Amino acid sequence: MKQIFKAILRDERGASIVESLLYITVIASVAWVATTTLGGGVRTGANSLGTGVQTRLNPTWT
Structure with missing residues (x-):
């Protein structure tokens, strides 16, 4: 039993x-x-980029 325990460890x-x-x-x-x-960070960056593009283009459908 002791040998088995040693083998496991x-x-x-x-x-x-x-x-x-x-x-x-x-x-x-x-x-x-x-x-x-x-x-x-990537998600936040993508959201910021999307918001910036949306603000600059100012599409009428939003």
Whole structure:
């Protein structure tokens, strides 16, 4: 039982699987935050650009 527990916690390279999962979680969190922030910036920029174009052209249908 003790050997099985050790095998679960450590793979053949000696790297802890728990440690690997921690790194994966941190990287995924950073990527998610970056994507969310960047997506919001792009959305805001597109809205601002659309408003600017609409104001300059001043179409009659709006």
